[in-house]
Amino acid sequence: MFKVLVSDPISDLGIQQLVDAEDIIVDKKPGLSEDELVAIIGEYDALLVRSQTRVTARIMEAGKLLKVVGRAGVGVDNIDLDAATQRGIIVINAPDGNTITTCEHTFAMMMAVARHIPQAYMKTVNGVWDRKSFLGVELRNKVLGVLGMGRIGSEVAKRAKAFGMDILGYDPFMTEERAEKLGIKLASVEEIVRNADFMTVHTPLTPETHHMIGKDQFAVMKPGMRIVNCARGGIIDEIALVEAIDKGIVAGAAFDVFEVEPPAKDHPFLKHPKIIVTPHLGASTVEAQENVAIDVSEQVLHILRDEPFSNAVNMPPIPAGLQSKLQPYFILGEKLGSFISQMTDGAVQEIVVGYSGDLAEVDTQPLTRYVVKGILSHHLGTEQVNVVNSMHLAKERDVNIVVQKSHIAKDFTNLVTVSLRTKKEERTVAGTLLTGYGPRIVQIDNFPVDVTPEGNLILISHNDKPGIIGRVGTLLGTNDVNIATMQVGRQLEGGSAIMVLRVDKGTPKEVLEQLTNLTELNTAKEIKI
Numbered sequence: 433m434f435k436v437l438v439s440d441p442i443s444d445l446g447i448q449q450l451v452d453a454e455d456i457i458v459d460k461k462p463g464l465s466e467d468e469l470v471a472i473i474g475e476y477d478a479l480l481v482r483s484q485t486r487v488t489a490r491i492m493e494a495g496k497l498l499k500v501v502g503r504a505g506v507g508v509d510n511i512d513l514d515a516a517t518q519r520g521i522i523v524i525n526a527p528d529g530n531t532i533t534t535c536e537h538t539f540a541m542m543m544a545v546a547r548h549i550p551q552a553y554m555k556t557v558n559g560v561w562d563r564k565s566f567l568g569v570e571l572r573n574k575v576l577g578v579l580g581m582g583r584i585g586s587e588v589a590k591r592a593k594a595f596g597m598d599i600l601g602y603d604p605f606m607t608e609e610r611a612e613k614l615g616i617k618l619a620s621v622e623e624i625v626r627n628a629d630f631m632t633v634h635t636p637l638t639p640e641t642h643h644m645i646g647k648d649q650f651a652v653m654k655p656g657m658r659i660v661n662c663a664r665g666g667i668i669d670e671i672a673l674v675e676a677i678d679k680g681i682v683a684g685a686a687f688d689v690f691e692v693e694p695p696a697k698d699h700p701f702l703k704h705p706k707i708i709v710t711p712h713l714g715a716s717t718v719e720a721q722e723n724v725a726i727d728v729s730e731q732v733l734h735i736l737r738d739e740p741f742s743n744a745v746n747m748p749p750i751p752a753g754l755q756s757k758l759q760p761y762f763i764l765g766e767k768l769g770s771f772i773s774q775m776t777d778g779a780v781q782e783i784v785v786g787y788s789g790d791l792a793e794v795d796t797q798p799l800t801r802y803v804v805k806g807i808l809s810h811h812l813g814t815e816q817v818n819v820v821n822s823m824h825l826a827k828e829r830d831v832n833i834v835v836q837k838s839h840i841a842k843d844f845t846n847l848v849t850v851s852l853r854t855k856k857e858e859r860t861v862a863g864t865l866l867t868g869y870g871p872r873i874v875q876i877d878n879f880p881v882d883v884t885p886e887g888n889l890i891l892i893s894h895n896d897k898p899g900i901i902g903r904v905g906t907l908l909g910t911n912d913v914n915i916a917t918m919q920v921g922r923q924l925e926g927g928s929a930i931m932v933l934r935v936d937k938g939t940p941k942e943v944l945e946q947l948t949n950l951t952e953l954n955t956a957k958e959i960k961i
């Protein structure tokens with residue numbers, strides 16, 4: 433017998449298959465505190481949550497029998513994934529079941545902000561017949577900017593076309609071919625901000641998307657823009673948005689999500705006449721709640737019964753015999769993927785992974801998953817990508833993956849080479865495991881290097897001229913960025929060269945910009961591993 437605890441309000445119909453299963457006992461106990469959960473979780477094999485329960489390390493520590501945490505929805509930001517992975521608890525989500533519902537909520541919000549529906553409703557029910565204050569705008573012939581063209585963003589774009597809108601889309605994984613199929617135009621964030629009349633965000637919240645619409649973007653924004661956020665609080669800088677509305681740059685905003693939920697009582701959105709809000713209702717329809725509960729219950733059943741399952745967010749499927757041989761390479765592969773995705777610009781089209789030397793002899797499929805995970809995590813967020821789903825996510829985004837093997841690894845017993853082809857460029861890194869020293873990057877493009885892929889790095893491309901290293905050192909020093917180690921690689925004296933610096937902390941954007949302005953310096957990128 434397995435025991436399943438449902439700790440959030442989850443559709444009864446959706447979990448019926450669990451209730452009906454002869455080998456499962458389901459307990460529904462919504463609204464428990466962390467302490468209360470810690471006290472009872474020890475007797476359960478599975479925990480089913482929506483977004484209210486915060487599944488903390490303490491809860492998982494106390495869940496001695498816990499095999500799986502099921503999230504009835506997409507975002508798993510309420511679950512401590514590292515703690516789950518450390519304890520071998522599988523976390524699964526239901527990524528598809530609420531796509532259409534959230535897309536439709538986005539439209540409800542877009543229409544409501546275009547026509548002032550909540551504000552007009554409030555006046556009307558309060559007895560004021562005001563037909564003058566609420567002049568709206570049409571969606572027809574307007575430009576809609578969609579940031580994040582995944583499941584929900586793509587559905588929004590399809591429907592916006594039916595409203596006669598022109599769509600500009602931005603997504604690091606969007607290729608020209610997919611954009612053409614969807615009938616949208618690819619654009620940069622800046623192009624969207626400068627040209628769109630409406631803008632909607634559908635990305636996860638990652639370090640890269642945090643405040644991706646902030647002061648700088650509002651400064652160049654097309655006046656009269658209307659903004660919708662039904663994805664995650666924090667993608668749009670809330671304070672900067674209020675300022676932009678008050679300056680007359682933004683005409684209105686509709687938010688379903690907040691940086692802190694629920695928002696404080698004095699949150700500036702709550703009393704602002706041009707901002708409309710809903711309490712994270714994007715996925716709240718009968719259909720979506722049934723869908724996600726059915727999906728997640730099905731997978732929980734499979735996991736408890738030791739059957740093949742899908743939608744794991746954190747579990748690496750490693751064939752037992754290969755575990756010990758490949759384990760150290762998993763770390764190397766993921767680091768190479770993370771490094772190359774941060775050094776490369778443009779929408780990813782192809783990933784070529786080469787295995788040379790001893791590695792050519794073994795089944796490297798699990799290792800490729802780690803490389804792809806490292807690449808995709810930079811754009812999709814570490815919470816969403818894992819070695820179970822990385823290949824699937826790449827395929828979903830039309831990213832071609834090529835694996836090459838060679839028995840000869842010049843100068844090394846083993847070498848993993850990763851090349852990334854994007855619309856803009858093709859870049860390469862190669863790495864090896866040095867016995868006793870761990871992972872090393874030994875090649876960046878055509879330059880031989882010896883870099884430990886760890887911590888805060890700055891990758892600089894420059895011309896090999898006297899004085900450049902000194903200028904870089906002085907600039908970083910005056911900006912309080914301390915260099916721990918430095919590696920320089922070049923092919924020919926006086927030719928193009930690269931520098932990899934390890935610094936003690938993150939490098940501010942302005943300092944990277946100042947670096948690129950130095951004579952003989954071409955690019956400077958921060959890489960965090």
Ligand SMILES: NC(=O)C1=CN([C@@H]2O[C@H](COP(=O)(O)OP(=O)(O)OC[C@H]3O[C@@H](n4cnc5c(N)ncnc54)[C@H](O)[C@@H]3O)[C@@H](O)[C@H]2O)C=CC1
Binds near residue numbers: 507604635713714
């Ligand atoms: N309000 C609500 O109740 C709901 C909110 N959501 C949220 O909506 C968001 C989107 O969900 P899905 O479409 O299902 O996810 P998805 O994973 O299918 O799509 C996200 C897309 O964002 C793109 N992206 C990542 N970084 C980017 C960047 N810097 N710039 C532009 N695009 C970037 C990714 O490439 C990906 O294609 C998620 O944050 C999810 O948690 C989802 C369902 C309900």
Ligand SMILES: O=C(O)CCC(=O)C(=O)O
Binds near residue numbers: 483504507508712715
């Ligand atoms: O369960 C909910 O209502 C939240 C949905 C959501 O934000 C998600 O699925 O990411």
